[in-house]
Amino acid sequence: MNDAYTKPLPANSALIVIDTQNDFTLADAPASIPGTQKVVPAIKAVLDMYRSAGRPIFHIVRLYKKDGSNVDACRRTLLEQGASIARPGTEGAEIVTELKPDIGIRLDAAVLLEGEPQRIGNQEWVLYKPRWSAFHKTSLDTLLERLNVSTVVMTGCNFPNCPRATIYDASNRDMRVVVITDAMSGLYDRGLQELRNIGVELREVKDVTGWLASPGRA
Numbered sequence: 001m002n003d004a005y006t007k008p009l010p011a012n013s014a015l016i017v018i019d020t021q022n023d024f025t026l027a028d029a030p031a032s033i034p035g036t037q038k039v040v041p042a043i044k045a046v047l048d049m050y051r052s053a054g055r056p057i058f059h060i061v062r063l064y065k066k067d068g069s070n071v072d073a074c075r076r077t078l079l080e081q082g083a084s085i086a087r088p089g090t091e092g093a094e095i096v097t098e099l100k101p102d103i104g105i106r107l108d109a110a111v112l113l114e115g116e117p118q119r120i121g122n123q124e125w126v127l128y129k130p131r132w133s134a135f136h137k138t139s140l141d142t143l144l145e146r147l148n149v150s151t152v153v154m155t156g157c158n159f160p161n162c163p164r165a166t167i168y169d170a171s172n173r174d175m176r177v178v179v180i181t182d183a184m185s186g187l188y189d190r191g192l193q194e195l196r197n198i199g200v201e202l203r204e205v206k207d208v209t210g211w212l213a214s215p216g217r218a
Contacts, residue, residue, distance in 0.1 A: 006199030008176045010212045014056035014149040016134060017043060018156030018163050020099055021061055023085050023092035025157060030092070031085045033158040035185040042183035042205045043155045044098050051101065053212050056147050057124040059095055060134040060162070062086045063109055070113075070130055088113065095126070117143060132165035141173070151176040153208075159186035171198050178203055 020043060023029045025036045050057050064071050064086045068079030079085070086093040088109035097103055101121040108118050112128035117139060119125050127138050134140050144152070152170050154163055154177065163184055170177050177200045181187055192202060203211065 003199060005174075006176055006201075008151040008153075008178045008201050008211075010151070010214055012149055013151035013153050013178070013212075014058060014144060014147065015046060015050040015153045015155065016166065017047065017057065017059045017099065018134065018154070018166060019060065019062055019158070020096050020156050021086055021092065022094055022096060024062075025096050030083065033185055036157040039155075039157075039183050039185050040096055040098055042180070045205050046153070046155055046180055046183050046208055047099060049208050049212055050153075051121070051124070054123055055212070056144075056149060057121070058134070058140065058143070059099070059120075059124070059126045060129050060138075060140075060156075060166070061093070061095065061107065061112070061126060063088045063093055063107075063113060063128050065113075072131060115139065129162070132162045133169045134162070134166040135169040135173070136165075144175075151178065153178045153180065155180050155183040157185045159184055159188075159191060161186075164191070167195065167200060168198070171200070177201070180205060180208065 023031045024033050026032060027037050064079055066087060068076045071079050094107060101124055105120050111118050117125040117127050127140055129136060129138050152175055154167055156163055167177055179195060179200055179202055181202050182204050
């Protein structure tokens with residue numbers, strides 16, 4: 001991709017990891033998303049590259065209160081009827097262990113639900129999002145601007161919902177966007193073409209190391 005306005009810039013990039021929590025990822029979890037556990041090794045590979053490069057990483061998570069008061073309208077009844085999905089303080093809400101920078105790290109639900117970022121590494125944070133997009137009522141915009149990030153690299157769960165909403169919101173902000181296709185669940189051919197149509201660059205994990213080391217910069 002050579003378009004001057006959409007070409008991703010690795011030196012100004014941040015990695016976004018969407019909803020890779022136990023309740024959505026593990027095969028036997030209550031809200032398991034098909035294919036998500038399978039892409040965990042690929043997501044970990046990209047995380048390791050970004051950690052080694054010292055580039056920013058944001059884990060975006062859902063936290064569903066027991067009473068359903070902060071849940072999307074389409075899921076609120078389910079929570080009100082007693083479903084326990086990504087409930088604050090539970091193991092199901094935790095980021096998959098393999099993807100944490102340290103296995104001892106746990107989500108601080110009180111901080112996250114207040115809209116504050118939780119720092120879990122040198123250049124690594126967790127943010128809670130109340131709806132599909134990682135930009136909706138979060139500080140992601142502000143944090144990316146502060147870090148001089150113009151390119152977001154997307155991985156995680158589950159393309160038709162939260163990743164897609166985040167990608168389009170990034171595009172609305174004139175950000176440059178990369179999707180790591182083998183590190184995201186729920187992708188399908190028409191969706192991939194639609195991403196190409198809005199200037200998103202599609203890459204595989206094997207392409208990331210060389211790209212991240214290239215001198216591209218704003």
